[in-house]
Amino acid sequence: MKLDFSVAVHSLLYLDTHRSEKVSSRELAQSLQLNPVMIRNILSVLHKHGYLIGTVGKNGGYQLEKPLAAINLGELYDLTIPPTMSYARFITGPSKTAQQADHSPIAANISETLTDLFTVADRQYRAYYHQFTMADLQADLRHHGRFLRRAARHPGAVQADDSESN
Numbered sequence: 215m216k217l218d219f220s221v222a223v224h225s226l227l228y229l230d231t232h233r234s235e236k237v238s239s240r241e242l243a244q245s246l247q248l249n250p251v252m253i254r255n256i257l258s259v260l261h262k263h264g265y266l267i268g269t270v271g272k273n274g275g276y277q278l279e280k281p282l283a284a285i286n287l288g289e290l291y292d293l294t295i296p297p298t299m300s301y302a303r304f305i306t307g308p309s310k311t312a313q314q315a316d317h318s319p320i321a322a323n324i325s326e327t328l329t330d331l332f333t334v335a336d337r338q339y340r341a342y343y344h345q346f347t348m349a350d351l352q353a354d355l356r357h358h359g360r361f362l363r364r365a366a367r368h369p370g371a372v373q374a375d376d377s378e379s380n
Contacts, residue, residue, distance in 0.1 A: 288342075
């Protein structure tokens with residue numbers, strides 16, 4: 215998985231704790247222990263979508279534009295990890311361009327089957343994230359285990375649809 219979502223979350227939480235000041239990408243990079251260029255790339259996306267105010271120059275920096283309760287985790291995830299991600303690195307069998315006649319029925323079809331499986335799982339994962347805001351994450355930082363307790367109370371919240379079982 216790409217780090218973009220984690221970087222965005224960490225950056226927004228950090229900016230929230232420093233609301234009264236401008237925070238440089240260098241300061242954020244030190245907090246995240248990442249390259250400032252990577253931070254700036256992600257912050258530019260967040261700025262473009264109205265999460266941040268950013269100014270350039272010697273006295274520039276970033277400030278959080280929205281309250282954490284107004285930032286949906288699912289929307290942030292969708293913004294930083296596009297739904298059209300490729301599953302190619304997870305799939306075996308011939309590529310779509312390979313001649314299918316030379317392969318077994320399993321090899322000829324496994325790519326599409328696994329892509330379907332991964333697509334359904336990704337949709338459920340995203341739906342789960344859409345239930346929360348950045349304020350929920352901040353609350354878990356203060357009292358760790360909040361998400362685990364919720365999952366224990368609602369263990370079947372995200373289930374596979376087995377209505378087409380054989």
